C-alpha cells in the first residue's frame with residue numbers, strides 16, 4: 001500500500017495550482033486539487049479575464065466618437081451593463097469548464113471544498129482526511145479594505161464584476177493597477193469617476209514618466225484624479241453614499257470601489273499546525289524552489305507575494321512540478337517579467353525604471369519620445385503616446401523599456417523577449433522599424449536625453 005493517498009495535494013485551483021497539478025500528473029504523480037469556489041481562480045473569475053473583457057467594452061465609446069473623422073456615421077448608441085455582464089458570465093462559465101476538462105484529462109482529481117492542513121502531510125477537505133507526500137499551497141490573495149467608519153459600504157474588485165446596475169457616480173480609492181484600470185473602465189462606460197490616492201502619484205513602482213503621463217492622459221479624458229487624499233468615512237445617504245475625504249470634501253456617489261491592495265490568503269488554512277512560516281504581510285516564506293519552512297509543503301503564486309501576476313504563478317507552479325516529479329530541480333526565474341496596465345491608454349513595461357537603473361547601475365542613457373498617434377491626426381483627439389528606453393552605459397544593454405499608448409501590452413511583450421536575450425541599444429538601432437507603427441519609435445530613437453545634472457541648463 002502506498003504510504004500516502006496522493007503524491008501531491010494542491011490547495012487552490014487557480015493559475016498556479018492548476019498548472020502545477022496537471023504538470024505533476026503528466027509526470028506520473030497521483031494528484032488531487034481542492035477548490036472552494038470556481039475553477040480557474042482569481043484570474044479567470046474575478047481578475048484578468050473579466051477585467052479585460054470590460055476594458056474592451058469601455059473602448060467602444062471613444063471608437064464611435066473617432067469614427068466620424070474617418071467618414072463613418074453611427075446611429076443612436078447606448079450601452080447596456082446587464083448585457084455585458086451576462087455575456088461575460090457565459091464566457092467565464094465556459095472557461096471554468098475548460099479548466100475542469102484540462103484537469104480531468106490529465107487525471108487530476110478535483111475535490112470541491114475548503115481545504116485545511118492538519119499537519120505537514122494531512123489535509124482535511126469535504127469531510128475527509130487525506131494524506132499527501134507533498135502539499136502545494138496555491139490559495140492566492142484577497143482584496144484588502146482598510147478599517148474605517150463605513151468601510152463595509154465599499155465594494156471591492158470581487159464585487160464589481162457582479163453589480164446588478166452600473167453606478168452613475170463612482171469613487172475609486174487606490175493607486176495600484178487595479179484601481180487605475182477600473183477608473184478607466186467605468187469612465188469609458190459612461191460613469192462619472194473620481195479616483196483618489198493617498199500619496200503624490202499613483203502606480204508606485206512604475207517608471208515616473210509613465211506615472212506622470214498616464215495621470216495627464218486620464219485627466220484629459222475627464223477622470224477626476226486626486227492625489228494626496230484619502231477617505232475618512234463612508235455613510236449611506238438614501239440610495240447614495242457620502243464619502244468624506246481627508247481634505248474635508250464630501251463626495252456623493254453610487255459606489256465606492258476600494259482597490260486598496262490585496263493580502264496573501266493564508267488565514268484559517270492550518271499553516272500554524274503544519275509549521276509553515278509567514279512573513280510580515282502574512283505571505284508564505286519560500287526558498288528559491290518555492291519550498292516553505294516545512295519541507296513537504298510548497299507554495300506558489302500570490303500566496304507567496306513575490307510577483308503577483310498570472311503568468312508568474314503559472315511559471316512557479318510549473319517549476320514546482322518539475323522539481324518534485326520531473327526529475328529536474330527548477331527555480332522559477334523572476335527576472336525581466338513584463339507587465340501591462342490596461343488603462344486607457346495602456347501601459348506596457350519591462351525591466352528597470354529610470355530611477356532604479358540609476359540607483360543600481362549608476363550611469364544610464366535615457367531615450368524618450370512623446371507624440372500624437374497617427375490615428376489621432378484625423379480625429380483630433382488630444383491623446384499622446386510615450387516611449388522610453390533606459391540603457392546601461394557600461395555595456396549598452398537596454399535595461400528598461402516603458403510605454404504609455406494603445407496596445408502597449410502587445411508591443412512590450414516582444415521587446416521583453418529581446419531584453420531577456422540581453423539586447424543592446426545598438427541592436428535595437430540595427431533593427432528596421434515597421435512603418436507606420438507606434439512601435440517603430442522604440443527602434444528609431446537616436447539621441448539620449450541630457451543627463452539629469454545638465455537637464456534644464458540650456
Ligand SMILES: Cc1cc2nc3c(=O)[nH]c(=O)nc-3n(C[C@H](O)[C@H](O)[C@H](O)COP(=O)(O)OP(=O)(O)OC[C@H]3O[C@@H](n4cnc5c(N)ncnc54)[C@H](O)[C@@H]3O)c2cc1C
Pocket residue numbers: 011012013014015016017034035036037038039040041042043046047048049051113114115116138139140141157178265269300301302303308309310311313
Ligand atoms: C481585478 C484583478 C485583475 C487582475 N489582472 C491581472 C492581469 O491583467 N494580468 C495578470 O497577470 N494578473 C492579473 N491579476 C492577478 C492575478 O489574477 C493573480 O496574480 C493570479 O490569479 C494568482 O494566481 P494564484 O494561483 O496565486 O491564485 P488564484 O488564481 O487566486 O487562485 C487561488 C484559488 O485558491 C482557492 N482557495 C483559496 N483557499 C482555498 C482553500 N482553503 N481550499 C480550497 N480552495 C481554496 C480560491 O478560491 C482560488 O480559486 C489580477 C487580479 C485582480 C484581482
